[in-house]
Amino acid sequence: MVGTRAEPLKIKVVVGDPNLIDWSDSSLCGILVQTPDAMGMLHDFTTLFGKTKRHGAVSCCGTDLMASVLKPPGEMGADVVLGSAQRFGAPLGYGGPHAAFFAVKEEFKRLIPGRVIGISKDSTGCPAIRMALQTREQHIKRERATSNICTSQALLANVAAFYAIYHGSEGLKEIASEVHIKAKTLSVGLESVGHTVVNGTFFDTITVNLKGITPEDYVTCCVKKGINILLIIVMAPSPYRWMRPVPRAMYCLSWRQQGYNFL
Numbered sequence: 001m002v003g004t005r006a007e008p009l010k011i012k013v014v015v016g017d018p019n020l021i022d023w024s025d026s027s028l029c030g031i032l033v034q035t036p037d038a039m040g041m042l043h044d045f046t047t048l049f050g051k052t053k054r055h056g057a058v059s060c061c062g063t064d065l066m067a068s069v070l071k072p073p074g075e076m077g078a079d080v081v082l083g084s085a086q087r088f089g090a091p092l093g094y095g096g097p098h099a100a101f102f103a104v105k106e107e108f109k110r111l112i113p114g115r116v117i118g119i120s121k122d123s124t125g126c127p128a129i130r131m132a133l134q135t136r137e138q139h140i141k142r143e144r145a146t147s148n149i150c151t152s153q154a155l156l157a158n159v160a161a162f163y164a165i166y167h168g169s170e171g172l173k174e175i176a177s178e179v180h181i182k183a184k185t186l187s188v189g190l191e192s193v194g195h196t197v198v199n200g201t202f203f204d205t206i207t208v209n210l211k212g213i214t215p216e217d218y219v220t221c222c223v224k225k226g227i228n229i230l231l232i233i234v235m236a237p238s239p240y241r242w243m244r245p246v247p248r249a250m251y252c253l254s255w256r257q258q259g260y261n262f263l
Contacts, residue, residue: 002032018048023055034062035073038232039198040205042070049077058108065101065160067203068169069176080104089163090156099157109133179204207232 003013011029018033031052035043045061052059060080061073066087073081086098104112110133118132164172183204187197190208198207210218215231222229 018045021051023051028055028057030058030060032060032062035070036064036067036203036205039207040202041199042201042203044071044076045073045078046076049079053077053079064203066172066176066179068172069180070203074103074105079108085157085160088160090159097153097156099153099160101160176203 006013012027018031021028021031031048033043033045033048035041035045037043045059049059049061058079059077060082061076061078063073063081063083064087065083065085081101081103083101084098085101086092086096090098102112109116112133115131116133117129120128120130120132122128167175180203183202183206187202187206190206191197194211196209196211198209199205219229219231
């Protein structure tokens with residue numbers, strides 16, 4: 001998606017290891033990384049984001065809202081943080097639709113498309129929600145306004161908001177801890193029977209090299225037991241959870257503990 005949107009804007013997208021970025025390239029305008037990544041690995045991008053800022057570029061980080069027990073990208077120095085809000089009370093739904101979340105530092109807030117809602121006070125002095133920031137163009141040009149070009153998943157966004165409000169900060173951390181414990185339990189169990197967990201650090205996703213069984217047979221067994229796992233065909237490191245099929249190389253299995261806790 002990034003490549004498709006960038007091409008008509010004449011923005012060159014380079015996919016690779018962020019540790020191998022050529023900082024001497026003056027055309028570098030931004031980076032996009034993810035933690036946890038597609039294989040479940042956790043990353044601390046503090047140093048990387050610091051280099052990006054010194055270079056005068058913008059750092060964007062994809063992350064998981066449920067990973068509330070981890071160091072947030074904002075504390076690492078990310079300028080933009082984004083991701084899916086699916087795990088806050090919404091089922092997988094075969095990939096969507098889901099609401100997304102998008103947050104920026106103060107200096108970038110006027111570049112956000114759409115509207116920003118904030119807390120104020122009404123005429124009686126009580127707390128009230130009001131539209132804090134919106135584009136004048138939407139009032140002047142109305143249906144011809146280009147800043148209206150954004151999608152709306154209002155129902156699912158409200159579900160995610162209610163989920164967060166219902167559980168609160170501590171409740172979300174408890175759910176996140178439970179999710180991690182279940183993933184850790186699975187990793188210990190798989191290693192005890194000879195399989196190898198590839199990622200040394202993880203939150204809820206582990207990638208496994210199997211021993212004594214083919215990935216296809218393992219997936220078949222899991223499906224029969226009602227367990228969904230992702231078969232990943234890996235050619236090179238990728239920052240994306242969803243990968244298109246590529247020629248056979250190394251097979252890995254990724255298992256994700258969802259940690260649902262509906263209202």
